[in-house]
Amino acid sequence: MTDPLAQIVSLLQPDLSYAKFVEAAGRWRVRRVEDGRAFFFAALEGTVLLDVRDEAPLLIEPGDFVLIPAAYDFTSSSTHSALPTGLNSMPVEIKPNVFRLGDQTCDPDVRMLVGHCAFASPDAALLVSLLPLLIHARGEPRLTTLIQLAVEESRGERAGRNVVLARLMEVLFIEALRSCGPHCPSGILRGLGDERVAAAMRAIHEQPAAAWDVPGLAKTAAMSRSAFFERFRRSVGKAPIEYLLQWRMVLAKRLLEDGKLSVAEIARQVGYSSASTFSVAFSRHVGASPTIFARRRSYGDLTVRGSLLQHEPVSAFG
Structure with a gap:
């Protein structure tokens, strides 16, 4: 699991x-x-x-x-x-x-x-x-x-x-x-502490490419759609499909970093039917196309939105 x-x-x-x-x-x-x-x-x-x-x-x-x-x-x-x-x-x-x-x-x-x-x-x-x-x-x-x-x-x-x-x-x-x-108060740790919400989260992580929607995730959590949506949003701090999208983008970035798969293959692994659909979603989320993101990473450009590596030594209190 x-x-x-x-x-x-x-x-x-x-x-x-x-x-x-x-x-x-x-x-x-x-x-x-x-x-x-x-x-x-x-x-x-x-x-x-x-x-x-x-x-x-x-x-x-x-x-x-x-x-x-x-x-x-x-x-x-x-x-x-x-x-x-x-x-x-x-x-x-x-x-x-x-x-x-x-x-x-x-x-x-x-x-x-x-x-x-x-x-x-x-x-x-x-x-x-x-x-x-x-x-x-x-x-x-x-x-x-x-x-x-x-x-x-x-x-x-x-x-x-x-x-x-x-x-x-x-x-x-x-x-x-x-x-x-x-x-x-909220976040992934709170979500994982809730048995019903955790079931849906595990399903997303186990099968990120599955055609998940709120009814399907609610069924996994053994809840009604409306009750599940509210409970997930309150626990995790994000709506179920928003969490699914963000997790797919995390995985896509890691696969692009590895450089072993084509954009079309990565699209399929993270739940998109075509490279073009994936590219549109990725560009909207990251601010750069998958190809440009991969190229920047390969050349050490760490300025893509939401990414900043920090490896500085610290003094007594950081």
């Missing part, structure tokens, strides 16, 4: 290797104005206040894992009740990959792993749009174990430390997505 979450994570191609170990003491605050890159935060010791634009302030406790799939404006700070107005702490690198915030003389009372997650997918913007604005996982035994492993690894100086941390963070990413699904 096809696993939609595994497919999406696989297509996103997350790279969590840009992680930094941060410790802090006393009063401190760091504000980041980002450009839509994903930001992750694993709390190892102590509590931190995370304030993300358009979200309620969040108290992060030891063992918590937070992922902001597309970060633009957020602030991390100590939990002291009275922080000086305008305080903006500058991280100090005390040794390779380890940064210090706040009081540089006291023993740290906060330790965390933070960093950026780069997505190598040419359609990362669309895939990220299927995820919640903020993912906060807490009280998950598997996550707690992974974070404890990350603590031990981050404190050691063993060979391959950065590689091990990167792999641990990848697993944390997937576990966090699994754990927060039922609590998400």
Whole structure:
């Protein structure tokens, strides 16, 4: 059986290797104005206040894992009740990959792993749009174990430390997505947490070329057409056929990137009766014809609408 979450994570191609170990003491605050890159935060010791634009302030406790799939404006700070107005702490690198915030003389009372997650997918913007604005996982035994492993690894100086941390963070990413699904307001995780909606989503992922329509998907979900449409739209945040179209375009981009099939063959694999019909749909969705998209990708032009690869190293808070 096809696993939609595994497919999406696989297509996103997350790279969590840009992680930094941060410790802090006393009063401190760091504000980041980002450009839509994903930001992750694993709390190892102590509590931190995370304030993300358009979200309620969040108290992060030891063992918590937070992922902001597309970060633009957020602030991390100590939990002291009275922080000086305008305080903006500058991280100090005390040794390779380890940064210090706040009081540089006291023993740290906060330790965390933070960093950026780069997505190598040419359609990362669309895939990220299927995820919640903020993912906060807490009280998950598997996550707690992974974070404890990350603590031990981050404190050691063993060979391959950065590689091990990167792999641990990848697993944390997937576990966090699994754990927060039922609590998400909408998106693919919420949809997969609904047995009826998930049945339709799995059908789309298993047979993207099938001639799906709302009645057919409703039958798969064992629901009436109107009830299914509303439940799917409310859970996933998109109408069923809109989700189907977007998933087909994701697959089409991947096949065009591979360069192994003709446009006509790709059209058939993603559910279009002819190359011309597929080309019209693809051009409307992507802003470039399949041929032009494939040519741009082969020459390394990453400016096609909805696609921007970001592989920059990060400082203490990304």
